Amino acid sequence: MEQTQDEHPKGGVASLSVEGVLVGHGRVPKHVQVREYVRGLVREAQPGTAAPSERELVHQFHVARMTVRQAMDSLVAEGLLERIPGRGTFVAHPRRTVGRMRSFTEEMGSRGMLAESQTLLARRETAGPGVARALEMTAGDPVIHWRRLRRADGHPMCVEDAYLNEVLLPGFLQSGMPTSLYEALADRGLRPTWAEDSITADVANADEGRLLEIPAGGPVMRHSRRALAVEKIVEVSRSVYRGDRFTMWVQLGRET
Incomplete structure (x- = not known):
């Protein structure tokens, strides 16, 4: 070339x-x-x-x-x-960042709350078109699907579905599910350094309402994330937060 x-x-x-x-x-x-x-x-x-x-x-x-x-x-x-x-x-000009990416555990800790997680599903799956596109892999390639109910001070806060590229994480499912995904990624030199997030307001479906202990049709916030370690995509997640218990805080700055 x-x-x-x-x-x-x-x-x-x-x-x-x-x-x-x-x-x-x-x-x-x-x-x-x-x-x-x-x-x-x-x-x-x-x-x-x-x-x-x-x-x-x-x-x-x-x-x-x-x-x-x-x-x-x-x-x-x-x-x-x-x-x-x-x-x-x-x-493009270099990205300007404000603050450090934090995991759910770290975010709840910063708010003085104790974070807990309950694994609902952890298995190897084949990537569908949407997940494959987000992870920049081929549909049908193996991915790790980890679904958790996240609590704060004992109260349901969100349901999170994380999808991970199995090729980057050999033996992940066999080594026992970690307490913190980001800490587990850090141990492999893959802790996310930046992410692309999207946030939308919505209502809970019946399954989400049952897990979050709210009525079906209750207000929720949907948070989608694609997390990268430098230039390597390591996680795609979709989280559903209770609209009455979670506030999203965003730090903003101006270019100098």
């Missing part, structure tokens, strides 16, 4: 291009191969440098535009690239 970086005249932004690259063969999905090639281009580039266009990548890699879009979306989600409407896709 030949990597070039060009300066546009008259104060324009720099750009990156890739020449003579073909997608290889094997079980690695094409969008992952494209993503890793582009990652190699942008890793050492200056923030604001224009990334290769989707059209250029489609031509160079001989893949569908949807495949290229999926690869670029992943890099945007990681924070390596950013899209600017009307201009294009560029190497």
Whole structure:
């Protein structure tokens, strides 16, 4: 692969291009191969440098535009690239973070509450399309599904479904379920360093209401997370919190 970086005249932004690259063969999905090639281009580039266009990548890699879009979306989600409407896709400025990611146990402890967990399910499953896409693996690949009822000071707080890439965690199910997932990941050098979260208001279904001890249709907060250790996706989780007992606190800062 030949990597070039060009300066546009008259104060324009720099750009990156890739020449003579073909997608290889094997079980690695094409969008992952494209993503890793582009990652190699942008890793050492200056923030604001224009990334290769989707059209250029489609031509160079001989893949569908949807495949290229999926690869670029992943890099945007990681924070390596950013899209600017009307201009294009560029190497992103480094992420600015405020505070440290905390596990449920740590979060409850910071609020003066004792966290407890009850395992409802822990087994090996095959990844469905949604989980596979979030973990950037192939549908049907093995994942670990760990479902827990989380309590604080003895009261039900949330139901959490965590999905883990079994390839990264050999022997995880056989070694006994840990008290804290993040501590177990830290022991393997995989403690999450940043995450993508989404939060929505909803109502509980019958099963969630039974576990959380609220009526079906009661208010809940749905929290989805994709957690990464540097650039490696280590966890995808979906949690349902009681709307009357949990408040989400978010620290914000401004760029300096």
